[in-house]
Each structure stands twice: as structure tokens, then as C-alpha cells.
Amino acid sequence: MKLAVMSCIHGNYEALNAVLSDIDDQNADKIYCLGDLVGYGPHPNAVVEMIRALNIPTCQGCWDEDIVEGLNSCECSYPSVLAERRGKLAHDWTNQVIHPEVREFLAQLPLSLRDDNLCFVHGSPHNQHEYLMPEVDAFVAMERVLATGADVLFCGHTHVPYVRSLDAGHLQIQVKLTGKSEPQDTSFSAPLKRIVNAGSVGEPRHGRPNATYVIYDNDTDQITLREVEYDYQKTCAAILENGLPPIFAWRLARGMEFAERADDPTHVCER
Amino acid sequence: MQLLNITLVAGPPGAGKTTWIRQQINSAAESSVYLSLGSGNTPIDATYLAAEIPGLIVLAGEQLTDFLAHPIAGCAVYLELGFHIDLASLILPDKMADCRRVAVLPPGTRQTEWHGWADLVVTGAEIGAGLSQPHLWRSALPGQVLDSASLNTVWYELTQGAYGTVQRAKGIFDVADGRSLYFDFVAGLAEPTYLELDLPRWLNGRPDRFSGIEVVGEAFDQETLAQTLKDCCLEEQAIAYYQQQIRDSLEPGDEAV
Ligand SMILES: [Zn+2]
Numbered sequence: 001m002k003l004a005v006m007s008c009i010h011g012n013y014e015a016l017n018a019v020l021s022d023i024d025d026q027n028a029d030k031i032y033c034l035g036d037l038v039g040y041g042p043h044p045n046a047v048v049e050m051i052r053a054l055n056i057p058t059c060q061g062c063w064d065e066d067i068v069e070g071l072n073s074c075e076c077s078y079p080s081v082l083a084e085r086r087g088k089l090a091h092d093w094t095n096q097v098i099h100p101e102v103r104e105f106l107a108q109l110p111l112s113l114r115d116d117n118l119c120f121v122h123g124s125p126h127n128q129h130e131y132l133m134p135e136v137d138a139f140v141a142m143e144r145v146l147a148t149g150a151d152v153l154f155c156g157h158t159h160v161p162y163v164r165s166l167d168a169g170h171l172q173i174q175v176k177l178t179g180k181s182e183p184q185d186t187s188f189s190a191p192l193k194r195i196v197n198a199g200s201v202g203e204p205r206h207g208r209p210n211a212t213y214v215i216y217d218n219d220t221d222q223i224t225l226r227e228v229e230y231d232y233q234k235t236c237a238a239i240l241e242n243g244l245p246p247i248f249a250w251r252l253a254r255g256m257e258f259a260e261r262a263d264d265p266t267h268v269c270e271r
Numbered sequence: 272m273q274l275l276n277i278t279l280v281a282g283p284p285g286a287g288k289t290t291w292i293r294q295q296i297n298s299a300a301e302s303s304v305y306l307s308l309g310s311g312n313t314p315i316d317a318t319y320l321a322a323e324i325p326g327l328i329v330l331a332g333e334q335l336t337d338f339l340a341h342p343i344a345g346c347a348v349y350l351e352l353g354f355h356i357d358l359a360s361l362i363l364p365d366k367m368a369d370c371r372r373v374a375v376l377p378p379g380t381r382q383t384e385w386h387g388w389a390d391l392v393v394t395g396a397e398i399g400a401g402l403s404q405p406h407l408w409r410s411a412l413p414g415q416v417l418d419s420a421s422l423n424t425v426w427y428e429l430t431q432g433a434y435g436t437v438q439r440a441k442g443i444f445d446v447a448d449g450r451s452l453y454f455d456f457v458a459g460l461a462e463p464t465y466l467e468l469d470l471p472r473w474l475n476g477r478p479d480r481f482s483g484i485e486v487v488g489e490a491f492d493q494e495t496l497a498q499t500l501k502d503c504c505l506e507e508q509a510i511a512y513y514q515q516q517i518r519d520s521l522e523p524g525d526e527a528v
């Protein structure tokens with residue numbers, strides 16, 4: 001069976017449409033969405049309505065949570081003061097235009113989804129605000145996958161797609177058992193695990209405006225990163241028409257979304 | 272009467288007037304005086320040279336008359352003219368009538384008003400296509416402290432054309448760790464660069480020294496840039512917090528204000 005996994009649509013309806021038709025062309029049997037349906041982009045309601053209409057299983061993203069819970073993440077989740085101020089503008093705009101039933105829909109989204117040996121989350125299994133960057137320490141990465149009990153962990157949130165295989169994951173843990181004076185080495189080998197980041201449909205930050213998502217074939221275990229061109233100028237025009245900051249359009253056209261990345265990529269906000 | 276050794280330096284933005292003057296001063300034995308005409312309340316070049324050349328005497332434009340009346344004997348005087356100053360209508364004091372006129376021009380420049388004006392034409396840097404309607408925007412940022420990650424973002428956006436076509440941009444900014452940074456961009460040149468000015472770290476409240484920006488561009492959205500720069504600035508509390516952190520981490524003997 002072929003699964004399509006996408007993330008971070010961020011109110012970009014044009015990009016979502018292009019990705020959905022590419023998924024059609026790829027003959028995918030099922031679609032999963034890893035959240036961040038809203039934020040930055042000009043069409044948050046239309047995006048959510050489309051996801052609902054197609055009954056796409058979706059987990060809650062960091063932006064979805066912020067729209068439901070209010071913006072109370074700590075400032076350290078932004079790479080700069082400027083990015084924080086812009087993020088707040090995007091949040092306030094989205095918060096104003098979002099329909100009540102759309103907000104309700106975002107509120108009831110689960111934090112993770114399971115399908116056999118696959119797990120789907122937005123940021124990490126621990127928190128939708130945590131960044132699983134491709135360079136994160138192998139031990140930390142393995143811990144995040146093992147925490148789910150799955151073999152393949154699908155995530156988004158970084159806006160840059162990647163596949164990471166955690167080969168021959170050999171973990172060594174030293175345990176000091178009570179009553180015994182010498183610590184005992186306990187080691188075990190985990191089978192091959194993988195982290196697959198689906199990138200971003202509507203706010204890529206890989207240096208091109210194209211949308212990205214992934215196709216996973218669970219018969220062949222093959223993962224394909226898809227990059228889809230779409231008419232991003234339409235989205236840019238809608239950003240301007242809707243009174244969002246013009247710099248959002250400028251950055252979208254260059255694939256330069258600036259995600260709220262903390263200095264420590266695994267840093268999780270104290271909320 | 273004492274002959275004054277004065278050099279007037281003119282040329283288009285980005286051709287390298289200040290760079291040429293810096294080279295002259297560095298290779299001269301005598302002490303030097305620098306004065307920039309037309310830089311208004313954003314003396315970026317003067318601040319840059321004063322920080323980078325020990326012993327250089329930097330005068331403000333309005334000090335020129337006084338200086339000519341009481342010159343410092345035996346020193347070389349460099350007077351940089353802003354590109355927007357009209358050479359034809361520039362009236363020089365009598366005492367400067369026989370000064371040397373140097374035009375710093377990009378390679379291949381021919382038959383410009385600078386050629387008619389100058390005693391010496393120096394080949395400077397390539398500056399890319401000229402603008403048909405160059406527009407000069409300047410802003411002093413007195414007492415402002417910028418978050419450096421934000422500053423890098425806005426400088427990247429500015430030089431990549433997010434706020435309109437930019438031919439030349441330069442600025443001096445105070446950042447959270449107390450340093451004063453000099454940013455320099457000329458369209459068509461490889462990489463925008465920045466340099467840490469040789470000034471003590473300012474770790475005691477809002478800096479009482481010059482910072483500001485100057486942009487030469489076309490179809491340029493100055494309001495948005497001004498607002499964005501404002502959005503890069505730290506609030507009182509954050510400034511105090513960062514300065515405390517840096518003070519705590521400095522070794523005794525490190526220079527700070
Ligand atoms: Zn996202």
C-alpha cells in the first residue's frame with residue numbers, strides 16, 4: 001500500500017491543491033497529515049475545510065495548538081526577535097479570520113496517529129513544538145522513535161524534508177541495581193528504525209518555493225521525497241490582498257520560511 | 272601663508288571613496304584629518320574610519336570653517352563628498368581653491384562630470400548598473416540595540432531586494448553583546464560583509480554613540496524597512512539582561528563601557 005504523508009500546509013491553499021493532485025498521480029492509497037494547517041498563509045479556513053472534506057487523518061501541529069490555546073510558547077522557540085514579532089503578526093491575523101468550527105476542528109486533533117508499525121506526529125512524540133532536526137544526536141533520535149513503539153516515525157515541523165535511518169541501533173545502558181555494588185551493563189540492539197520528515201507543503205524552507213511531501217510504500221518499504229511545483233505567485237498575491245506582511249510573500253517565493261527554531265533543536269518550551 | 276594639503280574625494284556610491292581614503296591615510300607618514308560633507312546626521316564613514324584608524328582626527332562638516340581658520344600644521348586633510356552633492360554648484364571656501372580633486376570611479380567610466388572636475392581619476396570598484404532614479408534613505412538609530420539574529424535577517428532581506436532595488440547599503444549597529452558592527456553592501460559585489468568595529472563593548476544601558484543606516488536604491492519601501500529595523504530592536508529589559516550576561520562572562524581587563 002502506498003501512503004502519502006504531508007505536513008505544514010500553513011494556510012497555503014494553492015500548494016495543498018497541487019500536492020493533492022500529485023498524490024492522485026502517484027496513486028497513493030491513503031493520505032496522512034502531520035498538522036500546521038494554519039499560520040502565515042492567507043487561506044487557513046479553506047485549507048482546513050479541504051482536509052476535513054477529504055477525511056484525511058491529521059495530527060495537531062504547533063500552529064494549530066497555538067490557535068486553540070492562545071500564543072503562550074516561550075520566546076526561546078524563535079530564532080530572533082524579528083521572527084517572533086512576525087510570528088505574532090501571523091498568529092493574530094489567523095486568529096481573527098479563523099471560523100469557529102475550524103477552531104473546534106483544530107482543537108480535537110490528536111497529537112499522534114498510529115498505523116501498524118508507523119507513527120505520525122507533528123514535531124516529536126514528546127511535543128508538537130520539538131524539532132527533530134536531521135543532525136540531532138543519534139541516541140536522542142533513537143529514543144524518540146523507540147518511545148512510540150513504531151519502526152518508522154513520520155514528522156514535520158522543521159519544514160525541510162529528510163529521511164534518517166538509525167542503523168543497527170545499539171544502545172548501551174549502565175544500570176546500577178540496588179543491592180549490587182558493581183554497575184551492570186545492559187545492552188540491546190534495536191532493529192532498523194527510521195525517521196521520515198515530510199517537509200512542508202505551504203511554507204518550505206529548502207530554498208525553493210516548491211511544496212514537499214513523502215510517499216511511503218509499505219510493501220517495498222520505499223520512501224520517496226516529492227517536490228511539487230505550484231503557482232506560488234497566486235499565494236503571494238493573496239498574502240498581499242489579505243493584508244498580511246509583504247515580507248511573507250517575498251520569503252515564500254524564495255522557499256525561506258523561518259521556522260521558530262531554538263538554539264537547541266530539541267528544546268521544548270515550558271508552557 | 273601656510274599651504275593646506277587638502278584632498279577632495281568624490282564619486283558614485285559604492286565606488287570606494289572611503290576605501291581609497293583609508294589606503295592613503297594608512298600609507299602616509301603624517302597625521303590625517305577626515306571630514307565627510309553631506310552625511311548629515313548619519314556619519315557612517317566617519318564613525319567607521321575613526322574606529323579603525325588610531326590617531327585619525329575626524330571632524331564634523333560644520334567644523335570645516337573653524338578648521339580652515341586654524342588648521343593643524345603638517346597634516347593631510349581628506350574631504351569626502353557625498354555622491355548626491357552637485358559638483359557644479361559646490362562652492363568651496365577660498366582657502367581650498369587649490370586643493371587636490373580626486374574622483375574614485377568604477378572601471379570603464381568615461382566622460383562624466385567627475386572627469387571634468389577631477390585632477391586625478393582613481394579606478395575604484397565595480398558598482399553594477401546605475402539607477403535611473405537613485406533615492407537616498409538614511410536613518411540614525413540613536414541608543415538602539417539590535418538583536419543580532421534579527422539584524423542578519425533584515426540585512427539579508429535588504430540586500431536581496433525585499434524592500435526594493437538596492438545599489439548601496441551601509442550601516443553601523445549596536446548589538447546585544449555590546450559590539451558595534453559595520454555592515455557594507457554594494458550591488459553586484461560577491462558577498463555583503465560586516466566587520467566588528469574596534470570600539471569597546473557597550474554594556475551599560477543604551478549606547479551613547481552613533482549608529483544608523485544609509486541606503487541608495489530605487490522603488491524603495493523605506494517605511495517597511497524602518498519598521499522592520501524597529502522590530503529588530505531590543506526593549507529596555509532585554510538590553511539590561513544581555514548586558515548583565517556579557518559583563519558576567521568578561522575577564523577582568525576586557526575593555527567595556
Ligand atoms: Zn510548520
Ligand SMILES: [Zn+2]
Binds near residue numbers: 036062157
Ligand atoms: Zn510546527
